Amino acid sequence: MTTDLTFSAGQRPDGTPVLAVTGEIDMSNAGQFGSALAGALPERGRLAVDLTGVGYLDTSGLAQLFRHAQRIEVTVGDMLATVVTISGLADLTTVTRATA
Amino acid sequence: MLPVGEARARVSGMRAGGSAATVLELLFPGDSEMARRMRAHDWDGSALGDPAGWPASLRTACRICLTSRFPMIVWWGPELSFLYNDAYLPLLGSKHPALGKPGEQVWAEIWPIIGPMLDSVLSTGQATWSEDLLLPMNRHGYWEETYWTYSYSPLHDDAGTVRGVFTAVSETTERVIGERRLTVLHDLGARAGHARSVAEACELVAAALGRAGADVPLAAVYLRDDATGELVLAASSPLGAQPAPRTGGPGGWPLDEAIALGQPVRVTDVRARFGDLPAGGWSASPAQAVVLPLAFETGGPAGVLVAAASAGRALDEAYESFLTLVGQQTAALVTGAVAYQAQQRRAEELAELDRAKTVFFSNVSHEFRTPLSLITGPLEELRAALPDPGAAVARELDVIDRNAQRLSKLVNTLLDFSRLEAGRMQPRFEAADLAALTAELASSFRSAMDRAGLAFEVDCPPLPEPVYVDPELWEKVVLNLLSNALKFTFQGSVRVGVRVSGDQAVTEVADTGTGIPAAELPRLFERFHRVATARARSHEGSGIGLALAAELVALHGGEITAASTEGAGTVFTVTLPLGRSPGRVAAGPAPARGLGATRAYVQEAERWLPGGESAWPVDAGEPAGPAGPAGPAARDGARVLLADDNADMREYLQRLLDPEYQVQAVADGQAALDQARARPPDLVISDVMMPGRDGLSLVVALRADPVTAGVPVMLLSARAGQESVIEGLDAGADEYLVKPFAAAELRARVRGILRLAQVRGAHARWRTAMIDSMQEAFFVADQSGAIVEVNSAFTRLLGYGPGDLPYTPAQPWPPHLSTEPARPARHRDGRLVWIAASISQATDPQTGQRMTVGTLRDVTAEHYVGQRQTAVAAMGVLLSEAETVPEAVTGTIWEIREIWHARQVLAVTWDDTGEPALAAAGPARAWDDLPEAARDAISALRAGPRLRPATSGPGAVGIALEHPGGLLALWAELDPDRPFASEDEALLTQLCGYLVQALHRIHQSGQQREAALALQRAILGPAELPPGFAARYEPATRPLEVGGDWYDIIDLPDGRTGLVVGDCVGHGLAAATVMGQVRSAGRALLLRETSPARALAALDQFAAQIPGAACSTVFCGILDPATGRLVYSSAGHPPAIVAAADGGITLLEDGRSASLAVAEDLARSDAECVLPGRSTLLLYTDGLVERRRQPLDEGIMRAAAAVQAGRSALAADLAGQLMAGLAPAGGYEDDAALLLYRHPVPLELTFPADAAQLAPARRALRHWLTQCGLATRTIQDVLVAAGEACANAVEHGARHGASAPVRLAATATATDLRLTVTDGGQWREPAPGATAYRGHGIPFMRAVMTRVAIAPGQNGTVVNMELRISS
Secondary structure, three states: OOOOEEEEEEEOOOOOEEEEEEEEEOOOOHHHHHHHHHHHOOOOOOEEEEEEEEEEEOHHHHHHHHHOHHHEEEEEOHHHHHHHHHHOHHHHOEEEEOOO | OOOHHHHHHHHHHHHHHOOHHHHHHHHOOOOOHHHHHHHHOOHHHOOOOOHHHOOHHHHHHHHHHHHOOOOEEEEEOOOOEEEEOHHHHHHHHHHOOOOOOEHHHHOHHHHHHHHHHHHHHHHHOOOEEEEEEEEEEEOOOOEEEEEEEEEEEEEEOOOOOEEEEEEEEEEOHHHHHHHHHHHHHHHHHOOOOOOOOHHHHHHHHHHHHHOOOOOOOOEEEEEEOOOOOOEEEEEEEOOOOOOOOOOOOOOOOOHHHHHHHOOOEEEOOHHHHHOOOOOOOOOOOOOEEEEEEEOOOOOOOOEEEEEEEOOOOOOOHHHHHHHHHHHHHHHHHHHHHHHHHHHHHHHHHHHHHHHHHHHHHHHHHHHHHHHHHHHHHHHHHHHHHOOOOOHHHHHHHHHHHHHHHHHHHHHHHHHHHHHHHOOOOOOOEEEEOHHHHHHHHHHOOHHHHHHOOOEEEEEOOOOOOOEEEOHHHHHHHHHHHHHHHHHHOOOOEEEEEEEEEOOEEEEEEEEOOOOOOHHHHHHOOOOOOOOOOOOOOOOOOOOOHHHHHHHHHHHOOOEEEEEEEOOOEEEEEEEEEOOOOOOOEOOOOOOOOOOHHHHHHHHHHHHOOOOOOOOOOOOOOOOOOOOOOOOOOOOOOOEEEEEOOOHHHHHHHHHHHOOOOEEEEEOOHHHHHHHHHHOOOOEEEEEOOOOOOOHHHHHHHHHHOOOOOOOOEEEEEOOOOHHHHHHHHHHOOOEEEEOOOOHHHHHHHHHHHHHHHHHHHHHHHHHHHHHHHOOOEEEEEOOOOOEEEEOHHHHHHHOOOHHHOOEOOOOOOOOOOOOEEEEEEEOOOOOEEEEEEEEEEEEOOOOOOEEEEEEEEEOHHHHHHHHHHHHHHHHHHHHHHOOOHHHHHHHHHHHHHHHHOOOEEEEEEEOOOOOEEEEEEOOOOOHHHOOHHHHHHHHHHHHOOOOOOEEOOOOEEEEEEEEOOEEEEEEEEOOOOOOOOHHHHHHHHHHHHHHHHHHHHHHHHHHHHHHHHHHHHHHHOOOOOOOOEEEEEEOOOOOOOOOOEEEEEEEOHHHOEEEEEEEOOOOHHHHHHHHHHHHHHHHHHHHHOOOHHHHHHHHHHHHHHOOOOOOOEEEEEEEEOOOOEEEEEEEOOOOEEEEOOOOOEEEEOOOEEOOOOOOOOOOOOOEEEEOOOOOEEEEEOHHHHOOOOOOHHHHHHHHHHHHHHOOOOOHHHHHHHHHHHOOOOOOOOOOEEEEEEEOOOOEEEEEOOOHHHHHHHHHHHHHHHHHOOOOHHHHHHHHHHHHHHHHHHHHHHHHOOOOOOEEEEEEEOOOEEEEEEEOOOOOOOOOOOOOHHHOOOHHHHHHHOOEEEEEEEOOEEEEEEEEEOOO
16 A cells, blocks of 8 residues: 555646655655655656645655756745755755745 | 632722621631631720731731631731631630730740741741641540641731731641551551561561550550460560559450450540550640550461550551551561571571480490409409409409490490491591401301301302401491390301402392391491390390491492391392592501401300300400411410511410410511500510511610610520620610520529519500590600600590601601690591690609600581581571572572582572573583583472482482472582581581572562562552553652552543543552542543543542542543544643643643542533644642652642653653652652653554555654645655655565565654564665666665664664654
8 A cells, every 4th residue: 555645747837747746655655655746747848846745755756856857847835845955955956846 | 718809899888888887797717716706806905906907918828717627826916916726726626716916826836846947938938837746635535646737827917018927727636646646657667577586576566666655555466375375475675664553443454355355455444444654745644555466377376466556646447457557567577586596496406416416425435444454454463363263253354344345346346336326437448458358357257157057158269459458347247236236146157258249349248147127227327226126145135236337328429228027037238339538548658557346246256156155255355466476375375476586486475475375476676666656565585596586686776765674675596694684784684595405494583584674664554544534635755855655545636656766856747745725636537626725734753754645635526516516607697688589599608618628519599491500609601511410419409308308429419409499409529628517517507498498588578579569569550550650659758669649541441441530538558548549430430420520520439438538639531543633621630731742831721620629519620732743741740749848839830841841852751850850859749650651642553564565654643744744745755755765665575575574663743753564574775877767766765754764674674753843
């Protein structure tokens, strides 16, 4: 059994594909998260990963983000602020804080 | 009571419009006597003046005084005018009425005490008090001992000046008396186990009660006298008190009645019975008493304790139960003493019996010896004087001789026994050819067997190895068995056989005799036991022959058994170890061994046979010496020693003299000298010319030796001529005969010399005979100090015989020729003996030399007896002081080691599995270090009898005894130089008896102590608290562990927890028993009722039923740990304290109402609060906060501050800090209890190492962190750190098999969070250069937590994380 995680795909007005994730990401579902990321990446350009619906993200989930760091931009809520900062993800890719 | 301000307002209100009467009614309200008196008082004439003009404070004080039921006084004005209430009347007694009088006048007699106190209050404005003041008071129809505490507070006038003093009085009688009685019981209890006798126990009780006169003015212990059956006064207090019943009165104490009833009898007409009795310091003589039957456990005497009750206290239920407790303590003390005495008596009786027996044997034997030698001595004289007595006389002489011999044999056997008993039988083991020795002994019986018509078969083929035996003792064994066989065998055969079986030499004596009934076999080797029904050749016999044989065989390390079929015969089998000595092998030459014993046995046996004549010459002296067999002796009995180097000449002379004399022939002068010294003959005949020492030199040597100086010597020489003759006679010869000589001349000269010598030597011989028959060792030393003569007792004592005389002063044994009470000396065989010497000087009439003559007495036994008495005393002290079982056992083994100079002493016990445990006085450390033989010997003790020493081979002794843990075996490896005699066995038994007694006492008192503690803990409260709670308890009365205070935690349905802290009135045991009941009731009611208030209301009803339970205060709460919601209600209890994480303090003061059961239908209400996250809740009793001369509020605030200051500590640590930190300088004066709770309860999660479990674990942690009241951001940080640690743990656990679960624990204080994650796997260090996100999240943990510690271990990894919470 894995921790509940849902994905929904969309598009920004500028055409950038968006993957919105809801739930918690830990080692039980990091693989699932990674597959979803890989699957959502466009052939060209960046993928916007919207993590504002994610309440918990651990290093296994971060590892998936790092793998595609060059090709994604990430939006996080307050809950993940510390993780994203400490991990250094913000230094490699664009991280936007969505304030509630 | 009205608040002061309100009262003042009302009075002022009245002054305006009310009438004078109404004003007085308001000033002095109520219809009490004093209110009426005050209203009626002529105030205008007094120093106080019109009440209407009184300051407000005086008026208020007066109102308080009149409406209070406590005794109160108001002193006012410069004269300290005296106002008081009804409650004070009994204290005032006949001084009433004293309204308005000056204080000094009212209390003139105690003014020196209270005057200065009142002055001090007036001058300083500070309150003061006087505590526990004894006031005899007549309030219940008798003068009663009462105690009061007075407090003196200042009263100010309207201007604020101190003008008066307000005195409140509270009664402390119950506490003072209760404490005093408890002290008495402690005092008695402390004496348990001290008394050695019943009398001593009674005296201890009397002594203890002598200090308790105030509670037991007269006590008397009566015990049933075993002889008369009457109850006799054993002890009394005051010392020697023995009140006699009044003539014409109702009689004495109803002692027998109390015993018959088996319960206390109350005597209410004490004064009518006895008149005045000791009053224990009270003004009146006791009027009541209790007669208590004493119940002893151990069948001691029936007894009674009479305890008079002080006239100063009513003999109520409490008083009577106190006296009953005194009775029980008394009975326990007496019981202990009876048990002690019985044990001691048994041990002493055993020892005494053994000692008496040994002394008896020893004395009887010695007493017989002297008269015996006075029969046999003169008998020999008589034979010498009557060379041809005629047949009739000769027969009579033979009868005398035979019987003297028989008696002598019996006496010798008895002496052997006494020597065995005293440990003085020292076998001289030597490697012997057992077959040859036995065959030789058997051959002496051959003629007797022949004459009895029995076939006698001796089958003794040589053995492959020597057997270590003492030939003399072995002789006794074999002869006893042979004589026994002959005695009981009428036809058939007797067979003696020696053979080897394994490593044993087996000697069998088998007969075809009458046999022994099977029932008698087990007692066959018992001393003095005779087989009554056996048909025998003779009924002579003492029944000790076989017993002696058995003891002697045992001494050889062997065993004797008998098998018998009645009517068919008996086989005695003796087994001895082959080729190894059971003891020290004799050094030096064996002493001369004679056939004396053999002769006595065979002679006796032959007399049983038809004809009755012995084939042995009954009048023969004992032939001596190893030089060869002696010829048959002449009837004359004179012993002639013959020295000639020519064998033909020796034979010729022997033939010449043989018919008349007992001749011993040797081949040279030196041999002759040795023989003569060893046993002086009656005459020496010597050739002059011999190789080595010649005849002349022999004569000189003989004359130089005091022992042989008187022996006549005849020289034979081939050298004729006057010169030779003169030379010979000059040298000291008595006769000089020149060869060749006529046979008749030789015989005539010999006869002449002997007759002359007989006359001349009678005195000397008597001297020798007497000296030899002396029981004391005797010696003569010459001027140089050399010992030149000794007697046989000397040889027995020190091992040095006459054969090696003289002994020069350089000898290592007794060198000091001085009279001394006791000094050690070394026996020739090396052992130590203790001797007392008596020395005197004498001049030898022949030589004029100053000689030293001494007697030595063997005081070894006495010496050791003295040592043993010291040992017994030392043991007594040691054991009475020992407080634990190991202490007593260890002390005992060291003492035993000391007493017997043992190499080591071991104490071994076995646990349930049979595993031995060892305590050692000596080098041994562990059971497995011991040699196998020792382990076997010790193990064998387990199966044997208790308290009976068992010697396992020479040099070791063991004993088994009862031990609280089962069985205790003591085993001592002894000093090989010290024999372990039966006296030693008795002493060891006695000491071990003491040890058993001491172990029993120690064990029992230990059990009682444990039982008392267990009982106390049972009523105290839960020992194990749920997580998050901590409690402390400190009773005021040590060594009690309980008191009137308690705390309780109760698991309720729906996960709620009941919390109770309460305080019953008083402290000590009485309060504890009330507390136990109230606590249990509270527990039950909380489970039943829905709210604290309802539980308290139900508890009100319960408390009303229990004496002493009313007025208890209780704080009762129901906590929901999930939400922190606390519903509570307080029955007169101080408020609980809540310290929030930010340091804020809240007192839970709502929901308060009166103490338990103080009024009917009390309304009780609940209050509610919610404990914030990381707050601390403190419930406590007033003992924790109460201080003398300080308001309770101050104490409560001090406690609150302490909780606030300690809010960062863990609950368990904080509880200890509070208890220690709040204690007054002299320790808590009242019971104190506290109960702490830190919200929320620490988190404790365990989940399988499965990634799917991470989300639920995070959920639980998030919930708990929320309960902790943390900011969302902080919660998220902690979740990340904990989540990483848990993910790692799951990874490890999964890697090492799913068996090991993951544990997550979290604790919060006001300022810190502590998290611990534990797994069952191994931590993997992050690879060098790994990026942050591959580092297993450690940087995350470090980034968000204040401190992270990872402790990898063999069985798992522990991650500890701490976070300091910023406020």
